[in-house]
Amino acid sequence: MESVLLGAALLVTLVALVIVLLRRPGGLGRAAAAEAEAQEILERAEKQAQEIANAARAELEEEARAAREDLRTMREDLERRESRLAEREQRLDGEVRRLEEWSGRLSESKRGLESRKQELGRLDDERRQVLERAAGLTAEQAKSELVAAIENQAKREAIPLTREIENAARAEGEKRARKIVTLAIQRVASEQTAESVVSVLHLPSDEMKGRIIGREGRNIRAFESTTGVNLIIDDTPEAVLLSCFDPVRREVGRLTLEKLVLDGRIHPQRIEEVYDRSRSDVEQLCVRAGEDALVEVGITDMHPELIALLGQLRYRTSYGQNVLMHLIESAHIAGVMASELRLPVEIAKRCTLLHDIGKALTHEVEGSHALIGAEIARRYGEDEDVVHAIEAHHNEVEVRTVEAVLTQAADAISGSRPGARRESLEAYVKRLERLEEIARDKHEGVEKVFAMQAGREIRVMVKPDSVDDIQAQVIARDIAKQVEDELTYPGQIRVTVVRESRAIEFAR
Numbered sequence: 001m002e003s004v005l006l007g008a009a010l011l012v013t014l015v016a017l018v019i020v021l022l023r024r025p026g027g028l029g030r031a032a033a034a035e036a037e038a039q040e041i042l043e044r045a046e047k048q049a050q051e052i053a054n055a056a057r058a059e060l061e062e063e064a065r066a067a068r069e070d071l072r073t074m075r076e077d078l079e080r081r082e083s084r085l086a087e088r089e090q091r092l093d094g095e096v097r098r099l100e101e102w103s104g105r106l107s108e109s110k111r112g113l114e115s116r117k118q119e120l121g122r123l124d125d126e127r128r129q130v131l132e133r134a135a136g137l138t139a140e141q142a143k144s145e146l147v148a149a150i151e152n153q154a155k156r157e158a159i160p161l162t163r164e165i166e167n168a169a170r171a172e173g174e175k176r177a178r179k180i181v182t183l184a185i186q187r188v189a190s191e192q193t194a195e196s197v198v199s200v201l202h203l204p205s206d207e208m209k210g211r212i213i214g215r216e217g218r219n220i221r222a223f224e225s226t227t228g229v230n231l232i233i234d235d236t237p238e239a240v241l242l243s244c245f246d247p248v249r250r251e252v253g254r255l256t257l258e259k260l261v262l263d264g265r266i267h268p269q270r271i272e273e274v275y276d277r278s279r280s281d282v283e284q285l286c287v288r289a290g291e292d293a294l295v296e297v298g299i300t301d302m303h304p305e306l307i308a309l310l311g312q313l314r315y316r317t318s319y320g321q322n323v324l325m326h327l328i329e330s331a332h333i334a335g336v337m338a339s340e341l342r343l344p345v346e347i348a349k350r351c352t353l354l355h356d357i358g359k360a361l362t363h364e365v366e367g368s369h370a371l372i373g374a375e376i377a378r379r380y381g382e383d384e385d386v387v388h389a390i391e392a393h394h395n396e397v398e399v400r401t402v403e404a405v406l407t408q409a410a411d412a413i414s415g416s417r418p419g420a421r422r423e424s425l426e427a428y429v430k431r432l433e434r435l436e437e438i439a440r441d442k443h444e445g446v447e448k449v450f451a452m453q454a455g456r457e458i459r460v461m462v463k464p465d466s467v468d469d470i471q472a473q474v475i476a477r478d479i480a481k482q483v484e485d486e487l488t489y490p491g492q493i494r495v496t497v498v499r500e501s502r503a504i505e506f507a508r
Helices: 002-023 028-135 139-187 207-213 215-227 247-263 268-297 304-315 323-340 345-353 369-379 384-391 402-416 425-440 469-486
Strands: 198-202 230-232 239-243 446-452 457-462 494-499
Touching (some): 215 230, 215 247, 239 247, 247 268, 247 304, 268 323, 268 345, 304 369, 323 402, 345 384, 384 402, 425 469, 457 469
Antiparallel strands (some): 198 239, 446 457
């Protein structure tokens, strides 16, 4: 088509050229020549246009033939696809018919099973009724007795195996514990505990008491004047008591006396020498305890004096709870809460770790430990937010920051969790009563129950003619499991079942 248009355009151009030439002035001869030339050009143009038209017609026929071939190919492909679809539809129809047949057979089988189930249920009811009439028990009663008998038999058979497993686990646990303790001793200082105002030092023999007292009491007087710790020597075998309201000073006195006892040379000059070394050792222990606390909490920088004061709280207790451990625990709790609230974790931990720092100096400075601690923190360059959290953690100053609120909350959580501090007398009595009640109830053959060792042991007396040795083990395990499930208590409670046989005769 493009070739035809190009030929037509060329033909029009030639005609226009001829007309222009005819209109030019110059005589008839020139016009005749031009006309002849134009006629020749027209003939050539017609011939060329005819050739172009033939070529275009051939090109169009070729394109039409290619289009018909493509159409034929597409029609054949479509017919093949339709044939495959028809075959698939036939197969699907066959599958549907087979599924319908299977569904019918399944429905028939289900109906048969239901009828057989009903028949079996009827037979089971008749058999149960016959058994109930023969045994004189209902099904629930027989089931309860059977379960109880099987449970008791299983416990009796499991006791020897359980005992063997416990012994193996205990041996493995002791082995691992020794390894862990050894590694811990190599890495850190061992943790020490302190009573409220008294420490006990065990002696190798009672003869050491006379050497501690010295001639006319000079050694004990020198010891008390040097250390500032009262030394109490009474009738307690192989032990002396050290009493002092200052826990750090009492620890220095205890360490001094321990070294003197190990050395064996006890006289005033030797007491002063050992006291100086012991005081230096305790100061180093305090600094190390403070540094360990900072490492455990994740705080990197703090004034050395604050670290030393923090370490002194290692020997301080509050309501039976170690103050340094309380501060570390409170710091972790505050850090978790700050993280959940998307607040700075380090500042929350720092506030909580230092909130009881004033307890290290309450015996030396008058005032509340919160205000004393705030003044100490301010003196050693702590941030005002930290100082405010310290002075406000007992509401002696109005709370103004979120960190102070977190400090109060973490302090309360750590102090009030079960086992953290000494329980009240009423709760203590109720716990003992509940211990005895658990051991007494629902256990056949129990004669007497005693809660001993401040509730750390239950002693159960059983009747020897009603309970054998294996059943005694079963009773002990049942009581221990029930105590674990129902009571909250610090440490562990020992359950002792006593089975005692007595033969009594009278001589007449």
